Amino acid sequence: MTTLERHGDVFILDLGDGENRFHPDWIAAVNGHLDEVVKAGNPAALVTTATGKFFSNGLDLDWLGSSGADFGDYVADVHALFARVLALPVITVAALQGHTFAAGAMLSLAHDFRVMRADRGFWCLPEVDIQIPFSRGMSALIQARLTPQVAHEAMTTGRRYGGADAQAAGIVDRALSEEAVRAAAVEIAEANTAKAGQTLSTIKERMYAPALDVLRDRATALT
Amino acid sequence: MTTLERHGDVFILDLGDGENRFHPDWIAAVNGHLDEVVKAGNPAALVTTATGKFFSNGLDLDWLGSSGADFGDYVADVHALFARVLALPVITVAALQGHTFAAGAMLSLAHDFRVMRADRGFWCLPEVDIQIPFSRGMSALIQARLTPQVAHEAMTTGRRYGGADAQAAGIVDRALSEEAVRAAAVEIAEANTAKAGQTLSTIKERMYAPALDVLRDRATALT
Amino acid sequence: MTTLERHGDVFILDLGDGENRFHPDWIAAVNGHLDEVVKAGNPAALVTTATGKFFSNGLDLDWLGSSGADFGDYVADVHALFARVLALPVITVAALQGHTFAAGAMLSLAHDFRVMRADRGFWCLPEVDIQIPFSRGMSALIQARLTPQVAHEAMTTGRRYGGADAQAAGIVDRALSEEAVRAAAVEIAEANTAKAGQTLSTIKERMYAPALDVLRDRATALT
Numbered sequence: 001m002t003t004l005e006r007h008g009d010v011f012i013l014d015l016g017d018g019e020n021r022f023h024p025d026w027i028a029a030v031n032g033h034l035d036e037v038v039k040a041g042n043p044a045a046l047v048t049t050a051t052g053k054f055f056s057n058g059l060d061l062d063w064l065g066s067s068g069a070d071f072g073d074y075v076a077d078v079h080a081l082f083a084r085v086l087a088l089p090v091i092t093v094a095a096l097q098g099h100t101f102a103a104g105a106m107l108s109l110a111h112d113f114r115v116m117r118a119d120r121g122f123w124c125l126p127e128v129d130i131q132i133p134f135s136r137g138m139s140a141l142i143q144a145r146l147t148p149q150v151a152h153e154a155m156t157t158g159r160r161y162g163g164a165d166a167q168a169a170g171i172v173d174r175a176l177s178e179e180a181v182r183a184a185a186v187e188i189a190e191a192n193t194a195k196a197g198q199t200l201s202t203i204k205e206r207m208y209a210p211a212l213d214v215l216r217d218r219a220t221a222l223t
Numbered sequence: 224m225t226t227l228e229r230h231g232d233v234f235i236l237d238l239g240d241g242e243n244r245f246h247p248d249w250i251a252a253v254n255g256h257l258d259e260v261v262k263a264g265n266p267a268a269l270v271t272t273a274t275g276k277f278f279s280n281g282l283d284l285d286w287l288g289s290s291g292a293d294f295g296d297y298v299a300d301v302h303a304l305f306a307r308v309l310a311l312p313v314i315t316v317a318a319l320q321g322h323t324f325a326a327g328a329m330l331s332l333a334h335d336f337r338v339m340r341a342d343r344g345f346w347c348l349p350e351v352d353i354q355i356p357f358s359r360g361m362s363a364l365i366q367a368r369l370t371p372q373v374a375h376e377a378m379t380t381g382r383r384y385g386g387a388d389a390q391a392a393g394i395v396d397r398a399l400s401e402e403a404v405r406a407a408a409v410e411i412a413e414a415n416t417a418k419a420g421q422t423l424s425t426i427k428e429r430m431y432a433p434a435l436d437v438l439r440d441r442a443t444a445l446t
Numbered sequence: 447m448t449t450l451e452r453h454g455d456v457f458i459l460d461l462g463d464g465e466n467r468f469h470p471d472w473i474a475a476v477n478g479h480l481d482e483v484v485k486a487g488n489p490a491a492l493v494t495t496a497t498g499k500f501f502s503n504g505l506d507l508d509w510l511g512s513s514g515a516d517f518g519d520y521v522a523d524v525h526a527l528f529a530r531v532l533a534l535p536v537i538t539v540a541a542l543q544g545h546t547f548a549a550g551a552m553l554s555l556a557h558d559f560r561v562m563r564a565d566r567g568f569w570c571l572p573e574v575d576i577q578i579p580f581s582r583g584m585s586a587l588i589q590a591r592l593t594p595q596v597a598h599e600a601m602t603t604g605r606r607y608g609g610a611d612a613q614a615a616g617i618v619d620r621a622l623s624e625e626a627v628r629a630a631a632v633e634i635a636e637a638n639t640a641k642a643g644q645t646l647s648t649i650k651e652r653m654y655a656p657a658l659d660v661l662r663d664r665a666t667a668l669t
Contacts, residue, residue, distance in 0.1 A: 091379065112379055128641050133648035136655070143653065147370050148591050149616055155649055156537065156558055157638055170372055192380055195351050202356035203378055207366065209359070314602065335602055370593050393595055415603055418574050425579035426601055430589065432582070 002026065004033040009043045009193040010186055011036075017051040021060035022078055022103055024069075034084060042196040045189035046088065048111060049095035049182055053121075056104025059132075076218035078103055079137045083215040085110035086141065086208055089201035091192035095185035096172065102126055106138055109145040109171075115185045118163035118175040126158045136223055140211035146171060225249065227256040232266045232416040233409055234259075240274040244283035245301055245326055247292075257307060265419040268412035269311065271334060272318035272405055276344075279327025282355075299444035301326055302360045306438040308333035309364065309431055312424035314415035318408035319395065325349055329361055332368040332394075335415075338408045341386035341398040349381045359446055363434035369394060448472065450479040455489045455639040456632055457482075463497040467506035468524055468549055470515075480530060488642040491635035492534065494557060495541035495628055499567075502550025505578075522664035524549055525583045529661040531556035532587065532654055535647035537638035541631035542618065548572055552584055555591040555617075561631045564609035564621040572604045582669055586657035592617060 003014045013033050020026070037046050050056065064074060085092060085107065094100075094111040100123045108114050108123070116123065125142070127134055134142070134155060143151045150169045153159055163175030176184055205212065214220070226237045236256050243249070260269050273279065287297060308315060308330065317323075317334040323346045331337050331346070339346065348365070350357055357365070357378060366374045373392045376382055386398030399407055428435065437443070449460045459479050466472070483492050496502065510520060531538060531553065540546075540557040546569045554560050554569070562569065571588070573580055580588070580601060589597045596615045599605055609621030622630055651658065660666070 112375065128646055128649060131643075131645045133645050134652060136652050139649075139652045145371050145375075147593050147616070149619070152558065152591075152653070155653060156646060157641060170370070173372070195380060197354075199354045199356050200351055200379060203351060203362075206357060206359050206362045207375070207378060335598065368594050368598075393593070396595070418603060420577075422577045422579050423574055423602060426574060426585075429580060429582050429585045430598070430601060 002029045002033060004036060006040075007186070008190070009045065010189045011040070011044065011046045012182075012186070013037075013046060013048045015048065015050040015056055019054050019057040020050050020104065021057050021063075022081075023060040023063050024074070024077070026060075027077055027081055030081065031084070034088065037090060038088070042090075043193035044196045045091045045093070045193045047093050047095055047182070047185045047189050048107075049097055049185065052098060054098045054104070055094070055096045055100040055121075056107060057099060058102030058104045072222045073218075075135055075137075076221040079135070079215040079218075079221055082106060082110045082137070082141055083212050086215070087201065087204045087212060089198065089204075090196040091189060091200070093185040093188045095182045096121065096123065097178065097181050100124070102130075106141055109141060113185075113188050114172040115174045115176060115181050115188070116163045116166055116172040117178050117181050119178065122160040122162060123166045123171055124158060124160040125154045128156060129158045135221060137211070137215040137217075137221065140214045144208055144211045225252045225256060227259055229263075230409070231413070232268065233412045234263070234267065234269045235409070236260075236269060236271045238271065238273040238279055242277050242280040243273050243327065244280050244286075245304075246283040246286050247297070247300070249283075250300055250304055253304065254307070257311065260313060261311070265313075266416035267419045268314045268316070268416045270316050270318055270405070270408045270412050271330075272320055272408065275321060277321045277327070278317070278319045278323040278344075279330060280322060281325030281327045295445045296441075298358055299441040302358070302438040302444055303441075305329060305333045305360070305364055306435050309438070310424065310427045310435060312421065312427075313419040314412060314423070316408040316411045318405045319344065319346065320401065320404050323347070325353075326361075329364055332364060336408075336411050337395040338397045338399060338404050338411070339386045339389055339395040340401050340404050342401065345383040345385060346389045346394055347381060347383040348377045351379060352381045358444060360434070360438040360440075360444065363437045367431055367434045448475045448479060450482055452486075453632070454636070455491060456635045457486070457490065457492045458628075458632070459483075459492060459494045461494065461496040461502055465500050465503040466496050466550065467503050467509075468527075469506040469509050470520070470523070472506075473523055473527055476527065477530070480534065483536060484534070488536075489639035490536045490642045491639045492536050492538045493541055493628070493631045493635050494538065494553075495543055495631065498544060500544045500550070501540070501542045501546040501567075502553060503545060504548030504550045518668045519664075521581055522667035525581070525661040525667055526664075528552060528556045528583070528587055529658050532661070533647065533650045533658060535644065535650075536642040537635060537646070539631040539634045541628045542567065542569065543624065543627050546570070548576075552587055555587060559631075559634050560618040561620045561622060561627050561634070562609045562612055562618040563624050563627050565624060568606040568608060569612045569617055570604060570606040571600045574602060575604045581667060583657070583661040583663075583667065586660045590654055590657045
């Protein structure tokens with residue numbers, strides 16, 4: 001179950017204590033929490049984290065297979081969440097306390113900053129191994145946030161990055177011991193609550209206009 | 224007052240000894256100096272620096288507020304200067320001897336190389352704090368010259384980079400003691416005077432075609 | 447003379463023991479070898495290397511001058527080879543055992559990974575010095591694979607990177623002693639033979655769609 005807590009001007013969104021896959025109900029709950037963050041006005045900042053072994057394990061393929069849902073509609077909803085976080089009018093920090101895979105890793109890249117646990121857990125884009133190519137929207141997001149060769153290796157080989165490797169590659173900003181991850185993320189958020197607002201929103205919209213355009217185009221979600 | 228001196232094949236453009244803000248007269252004077260550099264033919268190279276505490280403190284908002292000038296026209300003139308330096312047919316080196324803020328920082332990014340004073344002075348994009356979002360042209364310039372996460376942090380948080388931090392982030396190529404900054408910039412320029420000419424111009428025009436297109440479109444300067 | 451050998455699931459393409467310039471016969475031979483790699487199916491990976499002092503010295507300007515061939519057609523063929531390697535549906539590793547210049551350096555960037563000899567040999571884009579500006583397709587390839595300031599310095603100054611410098615700049619993934627270069631490249635290839643296939647192809651096509659579009663447009667090869 002996802003939760004949202006407020007500590008001073010910092011909101012802490014917990015994505016859950018399971019694999020935290022992108023089930024439609026989970027997506028709806030996360031969007032509801034983001035509504036609350038945006039409605040609260042300024043100053044504000046957001047830390048996104050989770051409880052347990054996983055930050056998020058990505059798309060809910062079991063649900064997708066059994067539900068008979070339209071894959072294009074589902075991916076469009078996932079894209080919309082990426083776009084929303086990427087352009088959120090507050091500073092956002094992902095505190096990666098556990099495994100961060102596939103769409104979970106992409107969600108982490110939609111945040112302004114990432115802090116990762118150093119001793120256990122991987123950040124990984126396994127799409128090449130599970131035979132699900134990145135959509136153009138996913139490619140645009142990943143390539144907008146990583147340097148060329150880091151994006152290339154992550155996307156073409158499915159390399160699993162531990163915390164130190166992820167920091168060396170610039171995938172995360174800091175890699176820390178387990179107990180320090182959330183506190184460091186909150187510290188970054190607290191230092192930046194005053195940035196929230198319309199100017200930050202416009203800055204992000206213009207910086208990521210090409211990726212946002214692709215992510216927001218529901219009709220081409222599967223291409 | 225801006226000045227242009229020639230030492231051998233290296234031109235040294237001094238942006239002034241004040242805050243060196245982008246007043247229309249200052250922009251016109253800088254453009255006049257650039258005319259002279261281009262007219263001189265090859266071999267040639269340019270070092271841009273200043274005298275005193277500031278390299279440049281950016282847009283002249285006091286003048287803009289009191290003059291009643293059109294903000295779009297003014298930004299279009301600033302964009303045109305960025306585009307001109309970005310595509311200048313000689314190698315250009317910015318010697319950042321003092322504070323380099325906002326449009327001053329963008330002007331530094333339009334140069335081929337940057338050398339910064341290590342012990343004092345900041346490189347900073349404070350737009351998010353002063354509530355003036357980057358135009359699309361400014362975003363395109365900054366994002367074309369910095370790695371994704373460096374551009375992101377600089378643009379969304381207004382972080383002030385000292386010399387060592389700016390070098391670690393790849394914003395500047397070297398950070399040196401005060402007395403070494405200009406000499407190092409001149410050394411880079413001298414080593415590259417033979418690069419000047421039509422081929423270098425074509426290389427730069429093609430490399431930065433997307434950013435140059437936006438910067439040169441006066442009609443969309445405010446978007 | 448170019449050769450293709452197969453060791454297990456790793457193909458080793460040798461570009462020759464001369465300057466290995468892009469003569470039309472050489473391009474045709476390399477394309478024939480790539481046909482064979484692709485036809486072999488999965489699992490597979492490719493190591494491209496050469497024998498002697500050069501990996502490749504780039505375009506065959508002597509042939510071009512004496513043949514009366516159309517420069518646009520020739521560049522379009524070179525672009526097509528870059529595009530083919532960039533989107534090849536197997537993991538590709540360039541083992542740079544010798545000088546890697548101009549179009550040879552671009553061909554190395556079309557590979558997924560690069561291993562370079564540390565003690566001798568340069569990686570260099572000398573176009574600004576030999577007065578042949580990069581085509582838009584070449585710019586797109588280089589800029590899609592290197593960080594902004596590395597691409598900028600390499601393209602505007604023609605800097606010669608030794609192995610250690612190339613590794614520090616992220617142009618190559620590893621710089622090793624002469625006898626270790628090919629083995630390290632084969633090791634990377636062997637670890638990734640299972641990635642080959644349609645998913646990898648789609649991932650690469652989407653990642654590099656803008657560069658591939660320009661490289662494949664024969665009509666605009668000279669712009």
